[in-house]
Amino acid sequence: MSNPVDAFSESKVAILYQAQQPPVKDGIIKPMKTGGYADSGADIAYALLQEEIHVVTPVSSPNPRNDLDWVFPDTEIGILNALAKGATVLWLNTVLYACHPIEKFADQNLFVVGQIPENVEKYDDKIVTNHLLKQNGLPVPDSVIITIDNRDQVIVPFSFPVVAKPIRGRGSQGVSVLHNWHTLTETLNLLFEEGQYGTALYLEEFLPGQEVTITVMPPGKYFDKGQEIEYPGYWSLPAVKRFNHESGIAPYNGTVAVTNNSIVLTEEELQTKKIQTLYLQCEKAAALVEAKAPIRIDCRADKNGQYFLFDLNMKPNMTGVARAHRQDQDSLSALAARKIGWEFTDLLINMLNQRWSL
Known part of the structure; x- marks a missing residue:
């Protein structure tokens, strides 16, 4: 077959990175990653360019060591800038949510690489997603939600050790294994006082296997x-x-x-x-x-x-x-x-x- 790159001969690709924190949802916060995925966005843009795919960048001669030379912020202004430079494909290398600025451009002849924004917001919530999976017969760990109000009364229906994690987390950031009530209480108090993840946390059984x-x-x-x-x-x-x-x-x-x-x-x-x-x-x-x-x-x-x-x-x-x-x-x-x-x-x-x- 012909070179796969030929399939993109008419495409001009711009990579978006996360420039702003998602809105708080029902008291739950999803913290921003430092740099907002500009590093992976720059990796993507640089790699595509090496394959002679037309990549649109904020500056005319991007420095391989400078992430922000390669990516546009996922704000309305950032997207407009990418479009003004000719982008026809926007790579959504960012955290999406309902009413994300990208949705304002739905009436334009644009293609995207990435997820449906409102679905990301919905399924970033571990409560919603794990309930959906369990409803459909998929195996998920037992869990319980602990809020800033019920933390002293909640009954944990599984034995220690347990895993405490943000409801809208990112990887293992903010996740910890706790082996008794004392460390659980200390951790919950600390996380709620810091407020980094909002007013509720997710507690699930610890799985010791691979x-x-x-x-x-x-x-x-x-x-x-x-x-x-x-x-x-x-x-x-x-x-x-x-x-x-x-x-x-x-x-x-x-x-x-x-x-x-x-x-x-x-x-x-x-x-x-x-x-x-x-x-x-x-x-x-x-x-x-x-x-x-x-x-x-x-x-x-x-x-x-x-x-x-x-x-x-x-x-x-x-x-x-x-x-x-x-x-x-x-x-x-x-x-x-x-x-x-x-x-x-x-x-x-x-x-x-x-x-x-x-």
């Missing part, structure tokens, strides 16, 4: 080793195992590069019935949330080896090895893609091929 992460891709046409392949349904990249946990939790990737604590499962492990079943469960979850771009689902086994889906991430981090000074920055999704023979650029080109009309 942790894996699965990236689920949306249906569509993909380029693979010179062939065009159509996937009629959601499909999974190979499972990535997490290791070197800190106090029972995989460290936040803003602190420890995932390449230092993550590896794709072996061929033998990938073919086990448990992992193959987990793929089907994650693909069902992706369909339930109507994913339009890759999502990442973190899963962990209990003491009996049964896997549970404990965190569905509508906006997986998409850093990758492209720029010279970031050679250890493959994301979990990029690691998984390499297992099927895709370089970071192959993953991005296939994501771009799933662009959809805003």
Whole structure:
């Protein structure tokens, strides 16, 4: 077949990054990531440019070491700036929500790479998402919601250790394993006093078994080793195992590069019935949330080896090895893609091929 890049000959791609915190929703706060994903946005833009895809940037000669030379803020002004420079595809490498500025441009002839904004807001809420998954027969850990008002009266229906986490979190930031009532009370009081995550927190049973992460891709046409392949349904990249946990939790990737604590499962492990079943469960979850771009689902086994889906991430981090000074920055999704023979650029080109009309 012809060069896959030919499919984008008319496309001019601009990458958006998060320039503002999402609105508070029912007292729940989703904190911004430092830099607002400008780092992964710059990785994406730089990698696409190396493939001779037309990338629109804020400056005419972007410096590979300066993230903000490559990405536009996800504000109305930022989007207008990208459009004024000729962008026809906006890559939504940002946290979306209902009434995000991108929705103001729905009447224009634009394509986007990313999720439906209102769906991201809905399914960023762990309560809503895990209830949806459980309703549809998917395994999720037992949980309870603790609010700033009920923290002294709430009954925890499972034994210690327990995991406390933000309801609208990001990766393992703000997540901790607690082994008794004293440390639980201390942690809750501290988190509520700081107010970083809002007026409620999510408490779930701790799963002591192996942790894996699965990236689920949306249906569509993909380029693979010179062939065009159509996937009629959601499909999974190979499972990535997490290791070197800190106090029972995989460290936040803003602190420890995932390449230092993550590896794709072996061929033998990938073919086990448990992992193959987990793929089907994650693909069902992706369909339930109507994913339009890759999502990442973190899963962990209990003491009996049964896997549970404990965190569905509508906006997986998409850093990758492209720029010279970031050679250890493959994301979990990029690691998984390499297992099927895709370089970071192959993953991005296939994501771009799933662009959809805003």
